[in-house]
Amino acid sequence: MTSAASGAGPDVVHRSPGRRALQRFVAHRLAMASLLVFVLITLVSLLAPWLAPYTYDELDLQNVNLPPTFQDWHLFGTDKVGRDYFSRVLYGTQTSVLVAVLVAILSTVIGTVVGAVSAFYSGVVDNVLMRIVDFVLTLPFLAVVLVVAAYLGGGSPVRVAVILGLLMWTTIARIVRAQCLPLREVDYVQAARVSGAGDLRIIFRHMVPNTMGAIIVNATLVVAQAILLESTLSYLGFGIDPPTPALGQLISAGQGSMLTQWWLVAVPGMMIVVLSLAINFVGDGLRDALDPSAPTGRAA
Numbered sequence: 001m002t003s004a005a006s007g008a009g010p011d012v013v014h015r016s017p018g019r020r021a022l023q024r025f026v027a028h029r030l031a032m033a034s035l036l037v038f039v040l041i042t043l044v045s046l047l048a049p050w051l052a053p054y055t056y057d058e059l060d061l062q063n064v065n066l067p068p069t070f071q072d073w074h075l076f077g078t079d080k081v082g083r084d085y086f087s088r089v090l091y092g093t094q095t096s097v098l099v100a101v102l103v104a105i106l107s108t109v110i111g112t113v114v115g116a117v118s119a120f121y122s123g124v125v126d127n128v129l130m131r132i133v134d135f136v137l138t139l140p141f142l143a144v145v146l147v148v149a150a151y152l153g154g155g156s157p158v159r160v161a162v163i164l165g166l167l168m169w170t171t172i173a174r175i176v177r178a179q180c181l182p183l184r185e186v187d188y189v190q191a192a193r194v195s196g197a198g199d200l201r202i203i204f205r206h207m208v209p210n211t212m213g214a215i216i217v218n219a220t221l222v223v224a225q226a227i228l229l230e231s232t233l234s235y236l237g238f239g240i241d242p243p244t245p246a247l248g249q250l251i252s253a254g255q256g257s258m259l260t261q262w263w264l265v266a267v268p269g270m271m272i273v274v275l276s277l278a279i280n281f282v283g284d285g286l287r288d289a290l291d292p293s294a295p296t297g298r299a300a
Helices: 009-012 019-028 028-047 085-121 121-136 143-153 157-165 169-181 185-193 199-236 247-257 261-288
Strands: none
Touching: 019 028, 019 261, 028 085, 028 261, 085 121, 085 157, 085 169, 085 199, 085 247, 085 261, 121 169, 143 157, 143 199, 157 199, 169 199, 185 199, 199 247, 199 261, 247 261
């Protein structure tokens, strides 16, 4: 019986799981719009050295506390020492996105390795690793981050990303472990074991790739969490050190004159909100697209 006669078109028969997932994601209009917004903001921030009319630390004492204006291209006004706020927001967004992406990469790598190894070896290894995960989860996260940041110092975006990444891997570790536990008994893993494949090859060649859907979704959501956490640290003075701008740092610096110069708080605050919402909506779209039970063509 041909595919047409059985009621399934050739296009349906030959579509790979990856292609079906891509089609479901593209059909999710809110996720696609959010992805475009995030990509656009990220590209503009990365091009800040070429797009910003001023450097982030350039002083203009003759134009302090300007409101948003086209005069001299101070589109978001200036702060109390005459620094162009549009340029500082661009560079601050660049800092926040860089930290968030580094946190997502670091926490995902650590969590994936811990979760997969724990599921594969089980027994004592599993118990030890999961107790470490439980211990990290019981810690008051923000308090620990503040103490570590105060002890080590904030400083560069890389240092802040490492501090956050070393504390944000537990969720993905549990997710990967749960996904990998049933994979230990599937035929292709048993066949690889019988054929003499090493443990690491089985874990990272046969087990981890089959959990990539959950890993990708979690990594996407970690980006949004990291943006909020980095902004919180910078706002409290434990994150990125001046003069390098960060969005939370800009809000902290502008809160003293919020009633008269609202844009100093509103603009970086709105940027944090837009970035976080966009990433969360992308994560929701990826979750729907990578879920085999989700109907094709689902849209927000």
